[in-house]
Amino acid sequence: MTVAVYPEGTASSVSADTRVNIVGETRESLSALLLAHGTDRARLGMRTAQIWQWIYQKGVRGFSEMTNLARDYRLGLQDVFSIQVPELALRQVSLDGTRKYLFRLGDGKEIESVYIPEQDRGTLCISSQVGCTLNCAFCHTGTQAMVRNLTAAEIVGQILAVRDDLGEWPERGRHPKNETRLLSNIVFMGMGEPLYNFDSVRDTVRIAMDGEGISLSRRRITLSTAGVVPGIHRAGEEIGCRLAVSLHATTDEIRDRLVPINRKWNIETLFAALRSYPKLSNADRITFEYVMLKDVNDSDADARRLVKLIKGIPAKINLIPFNHWPGAQFERSTPERIREFASILFHAGYASPIRTPRGEDIMAACGQLKSASERSRRKKQET
Ligand code: SAH
Numbered sequence: 394m395t396v397a398v399y400p401e402g403t404a405s406s407v408s409a410d411t412r413v414n415i416v417g418e419t420r421e422s423l424s425a426l427l428l429a430h431g432t433d434r435a436r437l438g439m440r441t442a443q444i445w446q447w448i449y450q451k452g453v454r455g456f457s458e459m460t461n462l463a464r465d466y467r468l469g470l471q472d473v474f475s476i477q478v479p480e481l482a483l484r485q486v487s488l489d490g491t492r493k494y495l496f497r498l499g500d501g502k503e504i505e506s507v508y509i510p511e512q513d514r515g516t517l518c519i520s521s522q523v524g525c526t527l528n529c530a531f532c533h534t535g536t537q538a539m540v541r542n543l544t545a546a547e548i549v550g551q552i553l554a555v556r557d558d559l560g561e562w563p564e565r566g567r568h569p570k571n572e573t574r575l576l577s578n579i580v581f582m583g584m585g586e587p588l589y590n591f592d593s594v595r596d597t598v599r600i601a602m603d604g605e606g607i608s609l610s611r612r613r614i615t616l617s618t619a620g621v622v623p624g625i626h627r628a629g630e631e632i633g634c635r636l637a638v639s640l641h642a643t644t645d646e647i648r649d650r651l652v653p654i655n656r657k658w659n660i661e662t663l664f665a666a667l668r669s670y671p672k673l674s675n676a677d678r679i680t681f682e683y684v685m686l687k688d689v690n691d692s693d694a695d696a697r698r699l700v701k702l703i704k705g706i707p708a709k710i711n712l713i714p715f716n717h718w719p720g721a722q723f724e725r726s727t728p729e730r731i732r733e734f735a736s737i738l739f740h741a742g743y744a745s746p747i748r749t750p751r752g753e754d755i756m757a758a759c760g761q762l763k764s765a766s767e768r769s770r771r772k773k774q775e776t
Pocket of ligand 1: 718
């Protein structure tokens with residue numbers, strides 16, 4: 394039995410804003426909050442697990458629905474804690490079924506997430522920052538002025554909000570297997586550089602992988618980085634999900650220009666970090682993303698250099714045809730060029746699927762994300 398502590402005179406009319414949002418709290422931090430709120434120490438582990446299951450497996454947003462908790466305890470929790478996810482501001486559905494979501498955050502900032510349904514899986518591409526500081530030459534998100542890190546609540550909240558939209562909250566006691574879920578995979582390939590927001594991304598992945606949290610296998614979660622070298626080793630130690638690397642060039646000269654973070658950690662430094670990534674194995678291959686830019690990085694010599702660079706690393710290469718956006722200075726390589734490039738990789742023994750752009754009609758494809766209000770503001774400035 395617990396009693397909520399109110400500042401004098403506010404009784405139970407505490408406004409929603411002052412409550413602590415517990416979405417995104419790790420098991421440890423949620424336990425600490427519950428303990429401070431008066432939860433019996435002997436029951437702390439059990440209470441934390443129960444509340445987690447309600448939030449992450451049943452999609453509940455109010456403590457009153459947590460029927461396996463005593464009524465007074467629930468009421469006490471409801472007064473001091475909230476369960477909040479980003480507000481869905483706009484949803485666009487592409488002709489190919491891809492869904493792009495625009496979420497509005499508590500401070501009015503906006504982010505985008507993309508859901509990509511495929512035959513054998515449903516992948517949610519989530520954002521880790523508002524905007525991005527990396528300024529990759531070919532990426533639309535990098536042209537957005539405002540940048541801040543998302544909280545774990547805002548990152549985990551994208552997953553919960555999309556499951557709301559998909560209507561994917563299983564009936565009580567029935568938790569579908571990973572492979573039969575509508576939302577079966579998560580990729581950190583939306584807005585932002587996840588390794589520049591390490592702690593929140595780590596906490597999100599832990600909740601996503603936990604059997605009492607979102608309960609996805611670690612092999613179904615991929616963190617994509619442009620090459621934040623100190624973060625790569627830490628990710629292997631503290632996160633343990635799959636890794637994708639936005640490589641995009643095979644010489645420092647070209648990579649410096651396309652992915653400016655290369656001036657800080659060049660190709661040699663990056664590959665040294667990748668070779669010592671603790672999770673590396675044939676079952677845990679690194680995915681290299683390579684955007685195909687006409688006459689910039691798409692020659693046979695590039696393909697051969699790429700093979701040399703990744704030699705010895707269990708790897709897969711995703712060739713991404715460049716997706717255009719207003720004002721972009723690049724062109725997509727021709728289909729023949731992409732096929733020839735892929736065939737050099739294939740003959741060297743690497744799987745190199747050519748990514749079919751998804752959701753292009755709603756600007757949801759790789760590198761096209763940029764929140765709607767930023768876009769319209771820009772448009773106004775340009776006209
Ligand atoms: N900052 C992280 C996460 C973003 S992932 C990273 O760089 O890995 C987004 C992926 O889309 C990256 O591989 C990025 O390089 C790629 N991309 C960006 N703009 C693109 C465009 N216009 N066309 C195709 N791919 C693009």
